[in-house]
Amino acid sequence: MILLWYILIPAVAAPVAWLLGRSRPALARWTAVAGTTAPLVILAGQWITKASALQATFAARGPGPAGLVAGSWIADVKATWIGSLGISFFLAADGLTIIMLLLTFALGLLAVLASWRGITKNVGVFHLMILWTVAGLAGVFLSLDLFLFYFFFEMMLIPMYFLIAVWGHEKRVYAAIKFFIFTQVSGLLMLVAIVALVVIHGRETGVYTFDFTQLLGTQMAASTAFILMLGFFFAFAVKLPAWPLHTWLPDAHTEAPTAGSVLLAGVLIKIGAYGMLRFMVPLFPDAVHDFRTVALVLAVIGIIYGAVMAYGQSDMKRLVAYTSVSHMGFVLLGVFAWNTLALQGVILQLVCHALSTGALFIMVGGLQDRIHTRDMGRMGGLWQVAPRMGGTAMFFAMASLGLPGLGNFVAEFLILVGVWQVSHWAAVLGAVGLVFATVYALWMMQRAFQGEETHGWSFADLTKREVGMFGAMIAALVLLGFWPQPLITTARQTVTGLQEMTAASSLAQPRPTAEAGDPAAEAAAAPADDASGATSLADDEGAQQ
Amino acid sequence: MKAGDLLTISPLIALTLTPVVVMLFAAFRRSHGLALGLTLGGLAVTFGTLFVSASRTARVVTPLVTMDAYALFFIGLLTVATALVAVLSWSYLGRLRVRPEEYYVLLLTATLGGAALVAATHFASFFLGLEILSVSLYALIVYPVHRADAVEAAVKYLVLAGATSAFLVFGMALVYAEAGTMSAAGVAKLVAGGLGSQQVVVTVGIVMILVGVGFKLAVVPFHMWTPDVYEGAPAPVTAYVATVSKGAVFALLLRFLLPVSSDQSSTLFLALAAVAVASMVAGNLLALRQDNVKRILAYSSIAHLGYLLVAFLASGERAGVAAGFYLVAYFATTLAAFGVITVLSTGDRDADQLSDYRGLGARRPVLAAVFAVALFSLAGMPLTMGFIGKFVIVTAGAGSALWALVIVLVLTSAIGLYYYTRLIVVMYVRRPEELELAGAGPAARVAAAGGAAGVVVLAALTAFLLVFGVYPSPLLRLVEHAVSTLPWP
C-alpha cells in the first residue's frame, strides 16, 4: 500500500499548500518541502528494507496477479477503476521505479528550495502546481496500467503549463502553449496506439484490458506492430526530446521559472526514456529492432546537433536546455542498443543528467535573480565577482561534458560500450559528441565566468542555502562517479527482467557486426549476461504481495 | 391508447402541463420568482414521472412514441439541463428589459419538443418534436427584442430552420412514398437492407431528412448559422441551443439511423464520415484566432459534434455507450462554459469579448476556475469528463477500425488546444498590474446579487465534471443500461 502514499502525499499537500499560501506564503513553502521530503523518506525506507530483494539474483517472479510477467516487482497495488473498459488502478514498483521516484522527490524538493527567494507572486498556487506535478510524476513512474500511465502522463501537463505560463519569463505564453501542444499531440497519438493494442489483444484473447502485463506479448502483424510502436515512439521522442521533435524544449526551459526548469529537465523529460524502457520496447521488440538504425541516426544527430546549437546560443538558459537535447541523445542510443550495459548506462544517465542539468538551471536561475539577465553577452568575468559560484559552475560544466570521475562519464561510457556492441559507427559518433560537449561547456564558462569583468556587476556570492544544495549535488555526482554500484544493483533486476521480456524477439540477439574479417569470437560474445533463455514468460508463482 | 399508457407517457404529459400552468399563473400575476419556481417544480415532477414510466412494462405508446430506457435517460438529461439553464437565466433575465415569464414557458415547450424527439419512433412525432423545439427557440433567441444582433440571429435561425424543415418534410414524404412506412423500425430496416441503387428515391429521402437533422446538429455544410446565433442569442439560450437542441436531435439520429454504422461501404456512411471530418477540421480551424468567446464556443461545438459523429459511425453497443457518455460530458461542459458567460453578462451586452475575461483569475477566481475546468474538459484533458469522453470515443473508433477518423479526431483536437489555452492565458496569465496598465476594457460589471444562484449551479457542474472525470464507472453503467434497449444489430 506504500505505493499509494507516494502519489497521495504530494497530491494532498498541494491544496494544503495553496490554502496556507493564501494567508502566509512561508507556510506554503514549508508544506511543499514536507510534501516532497515525506515521500522521499518513506521511499528511502522502502529502498533499504527491500535492498535484499533487489540484491537477490534475478528469478522470474514478482508479486501481483498471475499474469505478471517476468519482472522484479517488489510491491504492487491493484484495484479495478473503470471495469467496463477493462481499466484497472494498477501500481507496481521495481528497482527502476524506486530510482525514478527518488529522482522525482529529490528534484521536487530542490525545485522548491531553488525558488525560495525567487517566487513572490501568489506563492500558494505556485507550490500547488509544483506538488501537483510531483504527484503526477510519481503516478507516471508507478502506474503499470497503460490507461493509468496515459492519465498521469497527460495530467502532469496542466500544472507544468501553468508554471511556465504564469511564472515564466518574457516569451512564456508562446513557450507554454508550444510545450502543451507538442506533448498533448504526441500523447494523443500514443493513446490511439494504446487503444489499438488493447483492441487487437481483445479481439485475439477476448479480454479487453489495459493491464500492461497482460498486453505483453500480444501477437500481431509486423507492420501493425511497427505502426503502434511508432505511436509510442512519437510520444516518448517528443518527451525525450529526440532530434526532430525537440524544438519545444529550449523555449519551455528558457521561459520556465527556475523550479519549472529543474522539474522539466530533471524529471519530466525522463518520462520519455522511462516510457521507452518500460512499455515501448517490451511491447514491440521486433518493431524496435527494425526501427533501430533510424533511431540511432536520430540519436546521433540529436547529440551533435544539440551540442552545436548549445554552442551557438547567447542565452545561458537556452544553452543549458540544448545540452539536455544532446545528453538525451545518449539515452536514445542506449535504449535502442538494448543490452544490459547500455540499459544500466541509460538509467545512470537519467540520474546524473538530472543532477548536473538541474544544478546548472538552479545556477542560471540564481544568476538571473541577481543580475536580471540570462544573456551571456552582458556577462563575462563573473569569476572575480563570485568565485564560489564560478567554481561550482566549472564543476557542473565539467559534469555536463562527461568528465571521468563524475557520474555522467560512467553513464555515457556504459551506454557507448553497449552501443558499440550493436553498431560501431553510432558509438564512435556518440564519442565525438563528447568533443562537442567540451566545446559548448568551456565556451559557456569563458563567456560567463572567465575573461575580463567589464560590466561592473557586483552581487552576493552563493548563499548558505545554495551552497548546501550544490554541495549535495556535487557529492552525489562524485559518489556516482566513483561508486555507482548501489544504483546498478537496484536497477539490475529490472534490466534483466526487461531483457527477459524481449528474449524471444530478434532484439535479444546481438546484431552481427558487418565489419569484414571479424574473428568468430564476435559471435561467441553473446549478450554480456548469460540470462538463461527462459522462453516461457508467464511463470509467476509469487503470492499476492 | 389504453389508460395504462398514460402512465407510460407521464413524463411527456408533465412536460406539457408545466408550461400551461406557468402561462396561466403568469396571466394572473406576473412575478419572475413564481415563474421560475413553477418551472423548476414542473421539471422536478417530470423527473419523478420518469421513474413511474420506467416501472411500466408497456413501452410502445401509439406508434409515435416509445418510452424505453433510452428515451427516459435522455428525457432525464434534457430535464436536468433545462432546470440548470432556467436557474442560470434567472439572474440574467432580471437584468434584461423584457418580461421574463414567457421565457420560461418557451423554455418548457422547447424541452417538451426535445422530449418528444427523444422518444420519437415515427416520422410524425419526429417532425412535431423538432418543430416545437425550433419554434420555441425562434422566440427564445430574439427574447431581448431591443438587441439588434438578437433579431439578426433569430432571422437567420428562422429562415434556415424553416428551409431545412421543408427539406425534412419532403424527405419524409419521399421515404413514405417509396417505403410505405414512417416508423423508426421500418426506416432502420430500410437502411440496414442497404440503400441499393434500386431504392435511389429512398436514399434521396433519407439524405433530405439528414439535412434537417444536420442543420439542428450544426454539422459542416449546415454549420454557418452557429456562430451568429450563438453570438446574437442571449447566453442562457445559447447554452440551451448548444446542449438540449443538439443533444435531443443526436439521440434521435442514433435511434433512427443505427444500422448505418454496420456497412462501412454504403454511400450514407461515406457521406456522414465526410461530414464528420469536415466538421472536426472546420470547427477547430475556424475558432483558431477568434476573439469573440461565444463564437469560439460555437465553432468548438461544431467540432465536438464532429467527434460525436465519429462515435455514431463506430458500430456496436460500445459506440452507443461512447456517444451517450460523450453527450453527457458535452452537456455538462457546455452548460458550465456558457453559465460563466451568463453570470458575467450585463443587461445590454453579453460578456463575449476577450477583454471581459482579461485577468478574470484575479478578479473572479471561482468563475475563472469553473471556466478553466470547462475549457480543459472541452480540450479533453485528464481529471475532466471530456478526457474520459474523448478516450471512450477513440476506443469505439478503434474498435471498428475507423483509423482515418480517429487520427483526424486526434490531430484536430490538437488544434483545439491552441484556442482553449488561449482563453486560459487571457484569464490567468496577464498579471493584474499589467491589467491596470493596459486600461482594462469595459469589463462587464457583474450584478453581484443575482449571480449567486448561477455560481452555485456552476460549482455543481464543475464538481460533476471532475468527479465523473476521475471515476466515471457509475455514469458509464447508467449509459450502458440506457443504450442497451436500442435494437443493436
Added chain:
Amino acid sequence: MLGLLWLIPALPAAGFLALVLLNRRLDRTAAAWIGAGSVGLSALVALLVCGSFIVSPPAGDAYHQVLWTWMDVAGFAPNIGFYLDAVSVLWVLVITFVGFLIHLYSTEHMEHDEGFTRFFMYLNLFVASMLVLVLADNLLLLYLGWEGVGLCSYLLISFWQKDPQNVYCGRKAFIVTRVGDTALIAGLFLLFTQVHTLEIQPMLAAAQESFVPGSAVAVAAALLILGGAIGKSAQVPLQTWLPDAMAGPSPVSALIHAATMVTAGVYLIARTNVLFTLAPDARLIVAIVGTVTLLLAGFSALVQHDLKRALAYSTISQIGYMFLALGVSGWEAGVFHFMTHAFFKALLFLAAGVIIEALADEHDIFKMGGLRRELPAVFWTFTIGAAALAALPFVTDGFYSKDLIIATSLGSVDGNLWFYAGAIVGAFVTTLYSFRLVWLVFFGERHTEVSRRPRRRQLVPLWILAVLSVVSGLIWMPPWLAGFHPFETFLDTALPPIEFTGEYAHFAESALGALVTISVVVVGIGIAWLLWMPWRRGTHAFSESPAVRPLAAYWLGGWGFDWVYERVFVIPVKWFARVARNDLVDHVVDGIAWLNVAAWRTLSAGQTGRLRAYVAVAGFGIALVLAVVVLR
C-alpha cells in the same frame, strides 16, 4: 611497505580537497605548505614504496592493490586498483620528485599572484590525476586519470583567466586532447568487446591468445590507442595545442607540458606494448609519426622568437624521439629518454621562468642577451640543460638516452635507414636550436634590465635538476663505453628488451655508430656558435631575407597546421552555429502553425454573415451529397 601504494595518489588528492574546502580561510604560507607539502609527502612515500619494490621486488615483479570495485555491470567489472611494476615505479618517482621540485619553485614564483591557493589546488589535482593515470590497473581508471590531467592542463593554462587569450589557449588544449581521447575511448570499447575486460595485464594476455597478429582487430586497437597517445603527447597531427599552452605560468609548462602529462602517451604505448607487438604496421605508424614530429618540431623551434615556445617545440621534438623509439620496439629506450628528458626539460622551463620573471615578463629572446654576468646561476643551469637537450657527449644524460634511441632506430629489428637519417638530422637541428637559445639569451649585449633576482627556493630546484641532468644518464651506459646498465635490467622485468638484430645492428651498437652521432652534435654546437655569436647580425639578416622569410614564417607558425584546422573544423562549426542559431527545425514547426492560421483566415472569410450565403453553402452541401448518391 608496498601496502602504502594507495597513499601516493591519495595525498595530493587530499591536498586538493583541503585547499578546495578551506579556500577562503587559508593565507599564502598555509596554502603553500598544504600544496607543496602534500606532493612532498607523496614523493617521500613513493621513495619508500619504490625503494622497497626495487630492493625486494614482489612476486612476478609487480604489485597489484585493489581498493574497491568501481562498478559491476554484467561481466564488466573494472575496479579502483593500482598496479606497480618497473615502468610505473619510474613514472611515479619522476612525477612525485620533479613535481615536488616544481611545487617548491612555485611557492616562490607565484608569490605575487592573487590566485595562489587556486594555483596549488589545480597543481595538486594534476599530480593526483597523473599518479592515478600511471598507477591504474585498468584502462578505464587510466582514462579517468587521462581526462583528469586534461582538465587540469586546461585549468592551469587558463589560470590567468582575466585575459581571454589565455582561456582560448586552455580551451584549445582541452578540445584537441579530447579529440585524441575519443580515439582512446573507442579503443576501450573495441578491446572490451573483444576480450571482455579492461584490466591491463589480463587484457594483454587475452589479446595475445585471441588476436591474430596483424589482423584488423589488433591493428585497429593499437591505432586507436595511438590516436589517444598522439592527442595527449602533442604529436603530429594533434600537436598544435602545446605551443599555445605556454600561455600558462612557467611551473605549469615545466610540470605538465614538459615532464609529465605530455609523456602520458609514451607511458600508454609502453604499458600496452603487447598490442603493438601484435600489430607491426601500427608500430610502423608510431615510428613514422615520431620521426615526422621530431623533424617538424625541430625546424619550428629553430625560428621561434618566444623563449617558452621554442622550448615547447623542442618538447614536441623530444617526444617525437620517444615515439620513434617505441615505434621501432625500443620500449626501454623510449622510457629512458622520458626520464632524462623530464629532468633537463623541467630545468630549462624553470630557468626560462626565472629569466622571464627577471626581465619583467619579456618573452622575446632577441630582446634578452648578455645575462651571463647578471644571472650566473641561471646561466650555468640553463646551459647544462641545453647541453643535455643537445646530447653533449659523455657529460649529459641526454647523450646516453638520445644516442640509444638513434642506435635503436637503426639497429633494432624494425629499425631502418630512413628512421636513422631522420634521427640524425633531428639531433643536428636540436643541437642548433638549443645552443641558439644559449648564445642569444646569455651572450651579446644586454637589451633589457634585470629587475628581479631569483630567490633561493627557485635556485635550489634548478641546481638539483642540473645535477640530475648530468648524473641520470649514467645508469644506462652504452655497451661500447661500459657494461654498466642496471636501469636496463630493472626495466627488463616489465618491458621486452631491445634486440639489436636489424641488418645494421652491429654498426649501430658499435663505437663507430656512436662516433657518428657524437660528431654530429659537436659540429652542430660549433655551427651554432658561429651563427649566433660572431655572425649574429649576418644570420639575422639571412633569416630576414625575402627568399628565406616566408619559409621561416611558415615554420614559426608550426607548419600551417593551425591555419588548416581553423579552415576545416573551427569555421564551419562556428558558421553552422551562427546560421542555425534559432533552430532550423523550429522553422518547420512555425510553418505548420502558419498553415493553420492561413486556413483559419480563409475559412473565417467564408463566414460572411449574410444569410443567403449560408443557405447557398447548405444548398451546395446537399447538392454534392445527392449527386454522390444518385451517381454511385
Added chain:
Amino acid sequence: MASVSLDHALVLAAILFAIGFAGLLTRRNLIVVLACIEIMLNAGGLAFVAAGARWGQADGQVMFLFVLAMAAAEVAVGLAIAIRFRQSLKSLDVDDADEMKG
C-alpha cells in the same frame, strides 16, 4: 395509370419545392423569403398527400395537417420577427443583417 399520375404529383411537389428554394436563394426581401419557405413546406405537404394517396392510407393527410400547423406557427413567429427586423435594421433586406461575421 394511378401510380403514373402519383409520380407526377411527386414531380410537381419537387418542382414547387425547387422554385421555393430558388426564391429563398435569390430574393432579398424577408417577407418573400418567408413566403418561399411556405411554398417549400406546401410542396412537402403535397408530396405527403401524394404518398398517402398511393398507399391509400390517411397517414399522408395527417402528416399534411401537422405540416400545415407547423407552417402556420412558423409564419406567425416569422412575421413577428420580420417586424422587429424592420424596426431595428430599418429595412427588410436580409443582406443588411451581416453585423456578425468572421
Added chain:
Amino acid sequence: MTILFTIAAVVAVLSTLMVVTRTNLVHALLYLVVSLFAVAVVFYTLGAPFVAALEVIVYAGAIMMLFLFAVMLLNVGADSPLRVPRLAWVGPGILVAVLLAEVVYGLTRQTQPLAGVEVGPQAVSEALYGPYVLGVELASMLLLAALIGARHVAARARDEEEAAESMERARGLSETAGEAPGQGAVDDPGRLTEEGDA
C-alpha cells in the same frame, strides 16, 4: 381526372414562378394565393377532398391573411396605401378562373380520383384520433409555443424605453399643437398597433 390534375399543376407552377419573380410584394402574395388554390385542386384530384378544403381554409385563408397583415403593418407595398392597380388583377384573375372551371367540371362529373380510392375526411379523422392522437396534442403545443413566441416578439418591450419615447413625443406635440401630453393616438403606421400592456 388526369387532365384536371395537369391543368392545376400547370397553374400551380406558373403562379409559384410568378411569386418568386414579382418585384412588387403584394403581387407576389396574390400569386401565392393562386398557387395555394391550385395545390388545393391537385389535392382534390388526388382523392383527398378534406385536405383540399383545409388547404384553402387554413393555408390560403389564414396564413396569407397573416402575410397581408404584415405587409400592411410594415407599409412595404410601394409606399401607396393598399390599393392595387387594376392591371395587377388580370394575371391572378385568369388563373383563378381556370381553377374555378376545373372545380365545377370535377364536381359535376363525379369522376374517379387519380389514385382510385378516395380517402375522405372520415378516414382522416379516424387516423387523427387513432394512432396519431399524440401528434394532435403535440401540434397543439406547437401552436401554443408559436402563439406565446409571436406575442412576446411583437409586443412592446415594457421597460422605460417607450416611456422615454412617449415623453419625447409629448414634448414634440406640445410644441406644435399644445395638446395635453401622453394621450395622442399613435398614427405612425410604422409603429406597432397594440398598446403596450400594463
